[in-house]
Amino acid sequence: MGPWASDLGTEVAVTLWQARLSEGPARELLEFTQSLSFDQKLARYDIMASRAHLKGLQKAGLVARQEALLIESSLDKVEEELMDRTFSFEVSDEDIHTAIERRVTELAGPSGAKIHTARSRNDQVVTALRLYLRYELMEICANIIEVQEALAQKAIEAADNYMPGYTHLQRAQPVLVAHHLFAHGWAFARDIDRIFDCLSRLDSSPLGAGALAGTSLAIDPSFVADELGFSKVFQNSMDAVSDRDFALETLFVLATIGIHLSRIGEEIVNWSSQEFGFVSLADSFSTGSSMLPHKKNPDIAELARGKSGRLIGNLTGLMATCKGLPLAYNRDLQEDKEPLFDSIEQAKLALKAFAPMIATMTLHYDKMRESADNQFSAAIDLAEWLVERGTPFRRAHEIVAKCVAKALSDGTTLAEQVTKNVELGPEAAKLLGKGVAVRRRTSLGGAGPAPVSIQADQFANRIEEDCSKLSRLANRFAKLLDRS
Numbered sequence: 089m090g091p092w093a094s095d096l097g098t099e100v101a102v103t104l105w106q107a108r109l110s111e112g113p114a115r116e117l118l119e120f121t122q123s124l125s126f127d128q129k130l131a132r133y134d135i136m137a138s139r140a141h142l143k144g145l146q147k148a149g150l151v152a153r154q155e156a157l158l159i160e161s162s163l164d165k166v167e168e169e170l171m172d173r174t175f176s177f178e179v180s181d182e183d184i185h186t187a188i189e190r191r192v193t194e195l196a197g198p199s200g201a202k203i204h205t206a207r208s209r210n211d212q213v214v215t216a217l218r219l220y221l222r223y224e225l226m227e228i229c230a231n232i233i234e235v236q237e238a239l240a241q242k243a244i245e246a247a248d249n250y251m252p253g254y255t256h257l258q259r260a261q262p263v264l265v266a267h268h269l270f271a272h273g274w275a276f277a278r279d280i281d282r283i284f285d286c287l288s289r290l291d292s293s294p295l296g297a298g299a300l301a302g303t304s305l306a307i308d309p310s311f312v313a314d315e316l317g318f319s320k321v322f323q324n325s326m327d328a329v330s331d332r333d334f335a336l337e338t339l340f341v342l343a344t345i346g347i348h349l350s351r352i353g354e355e356i357v358n359w360s361s362q363e364f365g366f367v368s369l370a371d372s373f374s375t376g377s378s379m380l381p382h383k384k385n386p387d388i389a390e391l392a393r394g395k396s397g398r399l400i401g402n403l404t405g406l407m408a409t410c411k412g413l414p415l416a417y418n419r420d421l422q423e424d425k426e427p428l429f430d431s432i433e434q435a436k437l438a439l440k441a442f443a444p445m446i447a448t449m450t451l452h453y454d455k456m457r458e459s460a461d462n463q464f465s466a467a468i469d470l471a472e473w474l475v476e477r478g479t480p481f482r483r484a485h486e487i488v489a490k491c492v493a494k495a496l497s498d499g500t501t502l503a504e505q506v507t508k509n510v511e512l513g514p515e516a517a518k519l520l521g522k523g524v525a526v527r528r529r530t531s532l533g534g535a536g537p538a539p540v541s542i543q544a545d546q547f548a549n550r551i552e553e554d555c556s557k558l559s560r561l562a563n564r565f566a567k568l569l570d571r572s
């Protein structure tokens with residue numbers, strides 16, 4: 089917690105940029121422009137980048153070995169103070185970067201004042217933000233995999249049980265329960281693709297771009313990039329400090345994850361209602377009502393649905409912030425942090441709640457089967473039966489539709505109509521038997537037992553591939569966390 093949580097008092101602030109100005113900053117200016125109240129999440133990454141920058145300065149001969157050692161140990165101390173919350177912030181600390189530099193300079197004296205050589209907060213802040221997102225996105229990827237594993241576990245348990253598949257929320261065709269659950273699983277697989285994609289765009293170091301134009305000093309941005317585990321380095325200093333595409337992309341990925349959670353959430357809300365009765369949530373993942381003693385509510389599912397709006401808002405808000413900005417850095421860009429931090433935190437919370445909620449829910453297969461064994465759910469099978477015997481599809485559709493209409497108007501069953509129909513007859517009527525239709529969904533990627541068992545293997549392989557991809561990345565970057 090910085091000094092911004094409380095009243096600023098009457099203390100006169102001395103900022104790092106004070107020398108240029110004849111008067112100290114107004115209290116209102118500091119209150120309005122500070123980001124310390126929310127950017128402390130970047131502390132660890134600022135220090136990581138400062139250590140790499142320091143090595144770069146030493147390599148360039150801009151900081152002597154003794155000085156570097158002193159600054160290094162001051163950075164260690166600052167890190168310690170921040171970790172154990174003994175760091176004391178000052179009113180002049182407008183952001184975490186300023187606070188760290190101020191304290192390093194206090195601890196290391198005149199040598200400390202060299203840490204900001206050939207660096208601007210403009211390249212510093214965007215470096216820290218890229219590093220922060222790198223680690224957070226990897227964690228989110230792991231959280232998604234946990235949800236996928238819960239879905240896969242439920243799908244395997246569901247075996248050959250089936251349920252109605254819907255279009256327009258009207259019963260359309262029976263599908264295996266597993267097929268429905270895997271459908272959500274594949275959507276998350278694409279979110280993981282997008283995270284890896286995002287990580288590759290994050291993998292470029294902006295450090296060394298300076299305020300906007302680079303520097304006259306002999307630094308080597310590629311060396312620093314390498315120290316920070318970035319495989320690429322910026323090509324244009326102005327682009328490096330003003331680019332927030334990576335932030336927008338991240339917000340898009342998080343909003344899409346939110347949408348995917350929201351869609352499952354909506355189904356869980358429906359399915360757990362008395363009207364559907366397809367699922368019961370574990371008591372520990374349900375809430376009660378403060379007034380109605382009998383209620384058991386699916387609040388996690390609803391709140392995920394609600395929070396997806398917030399994640400979309402964070403994306404559109406930052407897009408609007410970025411759209412009219414001239415090159416290069418503008419203070420508007422400070423507005424990138426709160427939406428990013430918020431979307432990251434909310435996505436993590438939702439994913440972490442969803443995995444065990446899904447893992448502990450009970451599916452009521454009897455109820456699902458009962459709804460799926462609707463006499464009309466095999467109507468398409470009747471039409472396809474005719475097609476197999478040479479009837480053009482459009483004509484087959486018409487024959488079956490007429491049987492359906494007749495059954496409804498006469499108050500008879502479809503089976504009766506089909507049995508007495510000359511083109512269909514008793515052989516075709518067998519298709520209306522319980523559970524017959526779903527077994528006939530044999531085509532690639534279809535909803536029947538044969539393709540779903542192939543899909544189950546593909547899904548398990550996909551999870552395995554993503555896990556190893558993620559652990560390769562985690563190993564590559566964890567080394568850096570240890571080194572820092």
Ligand code: ARG
Nearest residue numbers: 123183209210213417421422
């Ligand atoms: N807190 C600022 C931000 O988040 C740091 C950069 C400030 N740069 C500047 N030229 N005032 O963007």
